[in-house]
Amino acid sequence: MEFKQVVGNRRTIRFFDPNRPVEEEKIQVMLEAANRASRAVNADFAKAIVCYRDELSDEVREQMKTPTTTVQIDLAPVTIFWYGDTSFVNGAQGRLKELVDLGALPVTHGWTHGYVDDLVYPQVLEPLSKDQLAVTWAVSVETGLAIAQAMLAGVDEGLGVGLHAFNPAAVKDILKVPDHWVPMWILLVGYPAEDAKGGGQRPRRKLSDSFYRGQYGNPWTEIPEVTERLTSEGMIQEPMPADASQRMAEIKQLADRFGLPL
Amino acid sequence: MTDQQIESQASVKRWAASAGLSYDPEVQEAKLRILADFCAKVDKEPDELVAFCILRKKETGERFLSVKRRETINQWLEEFTTEQGWAAKQAVVNANVVRSFLIHNGVLIQGPVWRG
Numbered sequence: 001m002e003f004k005q006v007v008g009n010r011r012t013i014r015f016f017d018p019n020r021p022v023e024e025e026k027i028q029v030m031l032e033a034a035n036r037a038s039r040a041v042n043a044d045f046a047k048a049i050v051c052y053r054d055e056l057s058d059e060v061r062e063q064m065k066t067p068t069t070t071v072q073i074d075l076a077p078v079t080i081f082w083y084g085d086t087s088f089v090n091g092a093q094g095r096l097k098e099l100v101d102l103g104a105l106p107v108t109h110g111w112t113h114g115y116v117d118d119l120v121y122p123q124v125l126e127p128l129s130k131d132q133l134a135v136t137w138a139v140s141v142e143t144g145l146a147i148a149q150a151m152l153a154g155v156d157e158g159l160g161v162g163l164h165a166f167n168p169a170a171v172k173d174i175l176k177v178p179d180h181w182v183p184m185w186i187l188l189v190g191y192p193a194e195d196a197k198g199g200g201q202r203p204r205r206k207l208s209d210s211f212y213r214g215q216y217g218n219p220w221t222e223i224p225e226v227t228e229r230l231t232s233e234g235m236i237q238e239p240m241p242a243d244a245s246q247r248m249a250e251i252k253q254l255a256d257r258f259g260l261p262l
Numbered sequence: 263m264t265d266q267q268i269e270s271q272a273s274v275k276r277w278a279a280s281a282g283l284s285y286d287p288e289v290q291e292a293k294l295r296i297l298a299d300f301c302a303k304v305d306k307e308p309d310e311l312v313a314f315c316i317l318r319k320k321e322t323g324e325r326f327l328s329v330k331r332r333e334t335i336n337q338w339l340e341e342f343t344t345e346q347g348w349a350a351k352q353a354v355v356n357a358n359v360v361r362s363f364l365i366h367n368g369v370l371i372q373g374p375v376w377r378g
Contacts, residue, residue, distance in 0.1 A: 018377040065372055074375040259354035259376035261362035262281060
């Protein structure tokens, strides 16, 4: 699938086909996509534990639920638990020097082993590693990048995906999660039981509501030809119609199938 | 409670309007019967059942959904389905009728999914 089509096709799927297995090969594609994500200091911020639904007991799945993460946990054949590794500074000097040696961090931009040892590590990374807020910020952003790539790779493989909160205390011991991993999200994966397009793209505000040129307050001006091209290439798709009768009929059919409250 | 008494409860009116029950009288009757039987079992009227799940913080008076009480309702629902002799999908569907009533009254009680 073309990249723009993948971005355009992604939805948060909430009705998965519970009995259609997800191939481990496809999960590996998702993990590799995460592994290829941009990351500061070439650190492995993103950590994940892949669980097939039936490897978790009903009781544990119940405990994992939150007010916003409900039956989708029971329907999705695969749950990927995402964590951020707060020990990312460990080994950072060595990894940066490796990048210097490979030319990824070029001398033209000031990078040398000495720069790493004398400035970047002691003045940037070490202080950052001692600032809990900064660590949480860095880990969250960097892990988010990896999760996004995994999610899009899943869509590219024809899977449905959905990112949700979970109750990490319920699984910490079972999954043997180290103390220095910070819980992020769970990514539910499976083949959609609902329309893979979820009835249309979710409402989005126009670019100028969020993006600016030069300074805040000077909204980005859309170039109509680009918007038109992105529409023809599938990134921008039909939004969910205001008349939700078709979607509601689909939800009723899914509720009947799974015995859900309606 | 008779069907008429049940239907006169504010929480049931809210459920019927929000879930669109009135569009299908047969479905409405069947669902009301399940709710009425459940209410009889736990000796609470529908409005009381909703109120049972919502507590107020002593300090602020702020309303919140009680986790323990929702767990209690789930236990009652398990007993209820057993007593009714429901099994498999019927047990899931019928217990979720009561959960639907509660959901439309702002009380989410998570229940099982039928994956058969």
